[in-house]
Amino acid sequence: MTKTPAKIKLPLYSAADRDNLRWLWASYLKKRSPWLLLVLVMILVQGVVYQQFLSITEDGLRVIFDNGTARELAMVCVVVFFLFAVRGAMGYLVPRLTVWVSNSAIFEMRRDLIGHMMDLDLAYFERTKSGEIIQRLVTQTQQLGQFIGLSTANALRDAVTVVIVSAYLIYKNPLLFTAAILVLPFIIRVMNFVSARVKQVQGEAEHALGDYMNGIEETVSGMRTVKISSQEQVEAARLEKATGRIRDLAARVQLTQALVMPSIDLSSAFVYVLVIGGGGYMVLSPAFDVDGAGIITFLLGMVLVFDPARLLAQYLGSLQAHVVLLDRVRGLFHERPTITAAPGALATFDTGGDIALDQVRFSYSPDQPLFDGLSMVFKGGQVSAIVGATGSGKTTILSLLSRLYDVQGGQITIGGTAIDKVQLRALRGAFSVVAQDIVIFNNSIWENIRYVKPEATDDDIWRAAENAEIADLIRARGDAPVGPKGAQLSGGQKQRIAIARAFLVDAPILLLDEATNALDQATEARIKSALTRLTQGRTTIVVAHRLASITDADSIHVLEAGALVEQGKHGDLLKKNGHYARLYMAQKQSQASN
CATH class of the missing domain: 3.40.50.300 (P-loop containing nucleotide triphosphate hydrolases)
Structure with missing residues (x-):
């Protein structure tokens, strides 16, 4: 009886993936590190604003619960408004700067791709579908630009928010926070599963999209033959079949990613129930120095943690798809011309000879x-x-x-x-x-x-x-x-x-x-x-x-x-x-x- 070979589990990020990410950083992002550092500082300011918001909110609740004055409550409201004004300003400046940085990087990448492509041999263009080349130069680079720009900046903002707010919650109530993160291993397992599935299906989807674009180019270029031979329905059916394959693959990617949000929502519900129940017990029990204002603030902090955590999980899921895009774009640079000039090649020769x-x-x-x-x-x-x-x-x-x-x-x-x-x-x-x-x-x-x-x-x-x-x-x-x-x-x-x-x-x-x-x-x-x-x-x-x-x-x-x-x-x-x-x-x- 033959045994079924065990399924080999591939690493989430292969050596090639890590090399591609290092190449992206070294070639197009490192030179813009001062601007990226400025973006990081502004993102840190956004995270600190949320932490200060929690602290001020707790003070405001105590003003209400402990019969504070209206003046004290007004001051709390003014500080909260100022904090969110600062966060709003950062929220405007960060996207503007990241879009500029990412667009500049993608411009250079496209310029380098075009320059490299022009040096390749004729044989490369004869064996490569034109739709695949167009896809790399236009669609995939544009998607990469959006991802390394706004998407990554937003993910970094969410990560900073999670870290800073979590640190504040640990400081306020380490026991309750430790109990709340018991669900974390489950979330990590779900994300690993989703990321691996997305990476696999995204690779298939990119190949299908390249074939589809090449099919469109062939149909448009040969439209005279299509019309003369009355093959419009055949061509329409061929493109419709390719469209259906792209639809099915896109649905597989989206359905896999759709597992993330419900999983995190259920986990969030578990955590909120735990915080309400556990925190309420701490308020009622004389063994803990916790009041109602502290528990409400803690619960609000968990909301501030889980919402960006959900977005961060989405980003990590889509990261696998964009790693595939990066690999395909860089693949053009791996092509090497075989027809080159010899060392010390001559600039002039007898053009009139035999x-x-x-x-x-x-x-x-x-x-x-x-x-x-x-x-x-x-x-x-x-x-x-x-x-x-x-x-x-x-x-x-x-x-x-x-x-x-x-x-x-x-x-x-x-x-x-x-x-x-x-x-x-x-x-x-x-x-x-x-x-x-x-x-x-x-x-x-x-x-x-x-x-x-x-x-x-x-x-x-x-x-x-x-x-x-x-x-x-x-x-x-x-x-x-x-x-x-x-x-x-x-x-x-x-x-x-x-x-x-x-x-x-x-x-x-x-x-x-x-x-x-x-x-x-x-x-x-x-x-x-x-x-x-x-x-x-x-x-x-x-x-x-x-x-x-x-x-x-x-x-x-x-x-x-x-x-x-x-x-x-x-x-x-x-x-x-x-x-x-x-x-x-x-x-x-x-x-x-x-």
Whole structure:
């Protein structure tokens, strides 16, 4: 008979949790410790006010019970009003200061997150859901800011109130207070149970929320496909299912936290009954020097203790949830870029030299190698084309040249200098790229062109726009935004924005990745002369699917399944009647039939 393994009880705060909390303090809060100390002083004042309130109240009750004068009672009322005025002032200043401190800390955290994220490799963004990144940068940091600001300040105020008032009650009646706190172990046990459950469910809820946000982003981005394929109900059902999971997980967190208040309320009732009964006995018994005013004040003090204790218990329960958030936010800092400049990397290199791939090996996954010893040379100052079937590695070569990915064997050189010996900014600054995935911002066409070179003059931008055959569209649209991701533009108009950017950057090496694939033949013919001027004197590498657009290239490299199978000029490759010739003739016949 097999035995069921014993359930391992995990610590409430793991070593990682403690490390994250130390990181938060050292990185963003320690530098603000003078302001936090001021907040602590004001919170201590609030706690002392409650203690003094109890003392003055006891004196006021004795004035009433012992036939004091109206003047004495009036003085008690004035002092009580002054005490609560002081507490009110502190209650206004503490939130203002803590909100300022927490907002400043979260601003720095977001700034650091964004800066770190920008240094990460392209591979990170390709394997990470965009919804997860947005969730970390927006939602989770905001929740952390609220927690370390007002929530923590209020919890500290409650803790100080509990300590100071409890100390006063111990001073007044240690026997009665000791009896009253017999319930404390039960409360601690309940809080440990709740905190552990909240931490577990909160982690699941954060993952579910990240998936939900990513699903929304995918649906909105693909709305054209959703509409065309009439899949609105399918998408709505998918998002509704994710919404239901978030609802269920949130309910589990809230139901678990809901156990805290009834438990403490029942404990409070037990304590109040104990104080009333035990204290009443002390008043009636001649063995104790306790009067009615003292017991009423003690009972009022217990109320002042248990109310902030309830709030403090809520805070400790939610602390586990926010420890999970902190771990997820800091997780982005644990990501490390693998593509970095070597020590002593060069700031300049021969950008006009030959670009050579020497026995390059690369794969996106270990079980699917793409290049295994690929060697090819792109002559400096010439136009070279790369052609081949989809998946043959054409675009990957461009990514390797600009070190969006690093080779896993062999090397790539430009002008005889290995590209991993060059500073990344200098290397990528040598390229002007027109890629097939064009990034268009919801701004004017003019600003979209200026994006790649903010310091460009108006004349430079107009010249680039004229060369790309998009100047007339700029005049027609003016400063009108083009919609999210350029939704108001055609594919050809987006492509011409990308081409205008290439004209504007004016880099020595030009990479054209399907640069004219979204253009009709008439438009392509209009900008072909401009593209010819752009390539003069520059090393140009063209990735093309439409072979008719690269017939004038100085050299054409034909890839098949990651291997170089042919190389030469257009005419020479046709004479070989090989792979390139078959591709060219197939496309020519297809165009003729259309």
